Structures are given as C-alpha cells and as structure tokens.
Amino acid sequence: MPNALQALELEKFLPYRLSVLAQLVSESLHDLYTQPFGLSVTQWRVMAALGRFAPLTASEVGQRIIMDKVAVSRAVAGLLKRGLIERATDRSDRRRVPLRLSAHGHAMHARIVPLALAYQERLYEVLSPVERLSFDALSDRLFARAQTLRSAA
C-alpha cells in the first residue's frame, strides 16, 4: 500500500503551520491597536507604510504591504475621514494621488510603533540572537521559493 507514505499530518504540514502561527500573531498584535486607536489591520499597515516611506501613492502603498489597490483605497478612505492622512496633488500626473500622514496621523503612528516593537521583542524573547537571525533567513528563503513556484505555475 504505497499510500502509507501519503498520510497528511496536518499538525506537521508547513502551509498549515504557517497559517496558524501568522494568524495567532496577527490577532495578538491587532489587540494592541484595535481598541485604543480604532484601526483595522489594513489601515494600520497603510499608516505603517506611509510612516516609513515618505509620500506614496495608493498603488505604491499596495506594493509595499502586498495589498491590492481596492483594499488600499478603502483603508485610505477611512484614514482620510479621520484626518490621519493627507492627499496631495501631483501636477504632472493628476491620476496619481500622493499620500502622507497628517500631524494627527504622525502622532498616532508614534504611539503605536513602540507597542508593535515591544510585542515583537516579547515574541523574539524565546529565541537567542543567533536563532532569530536563523529564523529570519530561513523564512526569507521559503518566501522567495514560494514566489518562484507561484510564478512558475
């Protein structure tokens, strides 16, 4: 019976394990900023991208955070309504709408970042510095591999 080798042990199956770990971590992090700041995950990611990379258009934000333009557009609409980000006009190409954090947005960003980094630090505490680097490098290689496989198929 050749299928003896083909049993799927979910708890050891890499895609499953990655999914469960990422979801748990994402939910934990979300707890840090959802109630006090009223941001969705996508809104926070847009703010994080803008906080780090000066003015970006919606498309550029999407490339940074791997999010499609519809999701970005909706997050941007919510952030604009709350005055957390600002739009500029690109004189040379009026299709493009450069975005940046407002003063209010910067202030909120500055309060969330330390919480996010502190959470990351608490997570990483179970790994030694060498192990952290090792995990980061291995996950990078898996990511690159997954991209290769996806584009090949």
Place this chain on the structure above:
Amino acid sequence: MPNALQALELEKFLPYRLSVLAQLVSESLHDLYTQPFGLSVTQWRVMAALGRFAPLTASEVGQRIIMDKVAVSRAVAGLLKRGLIERATDRSDRRRVPLRLSAHGHAMHARIVPLALAYQERLYEVLSPVERLSFDALSDRLFARAQTLRSAA
C-alpha cells in the same frame, strides 16, 4: 532623540513577515485544489481533519484546525450538500454530531493529499534537512510563545 531606535521597518517586522509568507503559501496551495475540486480553504481543512482523525464532531474539528464553530458549521453544510462527508448520530448525546468522510469524500481526499505533500516538498527543497528541522522547531517555539503572551494579556 530616543525615537531613532523606534523606527518600524515593516519588511523586517516579524508579524508582518509571517503574515505575508503564510498568505502567499496558502494562496499557492489553494490554487492546487480550488479549480479541480471546487473546495474552499475551510472546506479542505475540514476534510483534512476528518481524513486524519476518524470521526470528529464539529467542535473537535474546530479544535484541530483552529477554526471557530461558525466557520466549521458553514464548511460542513457545504460538504454535506456535496455528499463529501456524512453525519452520524451519537445515541448517548444527541447534541453531538460525529462527522466522517463519505466514500466520495475519501476518494477526493486521496487525490488531494499527494498534491499538497508534493507542494510542501517543493517548498522545502530550498532548505537542507537540518534547516527544515530547525525552521520547524523555531516556528514551534514562536507559536508557543505567542500563545503564552496572548493568554497572559
């Protein structure tokens, strides 16, 4: 300016990296069974849980695959409609509804499992056997740590 240490580099931020990697892998895997078999991710996970662990109630399925009972209930409804799983009656507790794969479900399961394992193998190809074990062990520790932090908070 103490905040120089507090810059958030998204691309190095562990929760972000995990999320992006898990999503890419999950989508790639989904491509393998969505078109040919017409299963959603949650439906496939329910089938995988039932394929591995004999009869399970909906709640037990949820515990296995870390999915809330509403999601399980909906996936089960779809699988029942297609005749891929069967319900039994628990004489001693009629609230419980033990589930198992039907013959049809078993056949489909047997065709998907090799595809899933082959994908995992192609992913793992970029890592040596030692690196695979290392990655698995490190991710296990991160998962346990995330659980501890979540329950502590």
Place this chain on the structure above:
DNA sequence: CTAAATTAGTTTCATATGTAACTATTATGC
C-alpha cells in the same frame, strides 16, 4: 425531580474582502 446553567450547533446581521466594471487622466500608434 425540576429550574438554572452548560454545551453543540445553526442562523442572523453587520462588516470585510475580492473580482469586475467604471471614471478620469495620460501615453501611444498611425
């Protein structure tokens, strides 16, 4: 034994998400 509490599962409602169609603007081909 009976009322209250618990548990398994479903349904409902409100929100989130993805795909595709749409508007506005700019670039390209002839």
Place this chain on the structure above:
DNA sequence: GCATAATAGTTACATATGAAACTAATTTAG
C-alpha cells in the same frame, strides 16, 4: 492631432467572515 490603449483610483456586486442571538439537548444544584 485623434482614436486607442494603458494606468490610477473608485464603485458595485457577490461572497466570506465574525460576533452575538438563537434552538435543542444535556448536566448540575438544590
């Protein structure tokens, strides 16, 4: 230059998801 194609972003529709209310069955307290 003008019709066509391409690009940035938004809107619309259909589906997916989560929280909370609900039903049915069982357990527990007194």
